[in-house]
Amino acid sequence: MSLQPTQHPISAPLERKALAVELTDMLREIILEGELSPGEKVPEKALTERFGVSRTPLREAMKVLAAEGLIDLVPNRGAFIASQTEEELSDLFPVLASLEGLAGELAAAAASEAQIAEIRRLTQALRTSHEEADRPTYFAINQAIHAAILEASGNECLRRTHALVAYRIQRARYQANLTQRRWTEAVSEHERIAEALVARDAGGLGQLMKAHMLNKLHSIIAG
Template sequence: MNATRIAPIALYQEVAERLRQRIFSHELPPGTWVDEQALAEHYGISRTPLREALKVLASEGLVTLKPRRGCYVTEISERDLDEVFSVMSMLEGECARLSAARATEDDLARLRAIHANLEKAAGKPDIDRFFEANQAFHLALQEIADNRWLLHVIEDLRKVIKLSRHHSLFSEGRLEQSLAEHRDILQALLDRDGARAETLMRTHILSGRAALARIAEAKTQAA
């Protein structure tokens, strides 16, 4: 009995994760109408677990359910990005502040090692590896801060940011700027200067937003 009750839950969660990755990779770009019948046939499932999966994605802001019109991949506006990055800067700033106080010597050694990967990736330059190391650095700070509610909200907001059609590191000079910002943040953490770490992290997040805005403006001018 337990197996039959658990299986449907596992199924819709798996479907949600597969669709989530297709959205993040822009295989399903923002604004795309979600063809439920085609997806159900593609995955070899009924429409019931598919609809449950779409409800999960809707709760995360990744898709929008429109009455009588169906389901669409959420389109994120410039205003959305402004608002999300503003909140992210506060949350990640708080993570940096807490981490400066709570980090153990092992934690700091882990941050140094991640930063070394950032330096190597920037030296090539390798944007994909830099992005991975950047994500690892931010995740490490969130874990060191040890506030599960902060982590939960940040994860949800990062999912929304991934809906953006652009990546800030492709803005000219942003990779080098980001690396310099990371150096300063790491030093503040090593110095146990929570206030400075918070300020630097907030600036770092907002700089990423500014880079996205430059990319969007350049695309508009080129159109």
């Protein structure tokens, strides 16, 4: 698959740490949007030319993404875009669903009115991005909503545990919304989640969050 010209050129000069973070974000976006396919070798030379960087910061970024489960580093062969089996996803999604369900239950009790208002605003923006068929914006807002609910739960241990699992399946979560039917269903699910949060319905919100994540799994497996 050929790489397209970047829309996010790296500004210079940047300190090494800032460069690595920016480069990691851009490489992650390329993978999540499907510009590089599962099993494809990471084209290091093309990427260094595209981003105007040396191989050193690029390889630092690849190590970060390898830890997130997006890249496989194979000794003496190079880096490859990670593939995920149905079995692996079937193991990971129920764990993430349970964590999100717990986050919903806690957030219903702990969320401030300001946090609830922000999640409602994000949900409205999610609907708009769907109506405009803006999938990258939709995904970013989707992630922001889930992050906001985790934040509202007030449980730092839960947030960190969730992040460890979420990183490993974020490409699958992104691609789960490719079909129009699933995309529309997901928006409606988010709206019901926001309604349950406003009502501070802990049990209902927990179940909605869990079901939302399991529905993503079903849509991925269904293909």
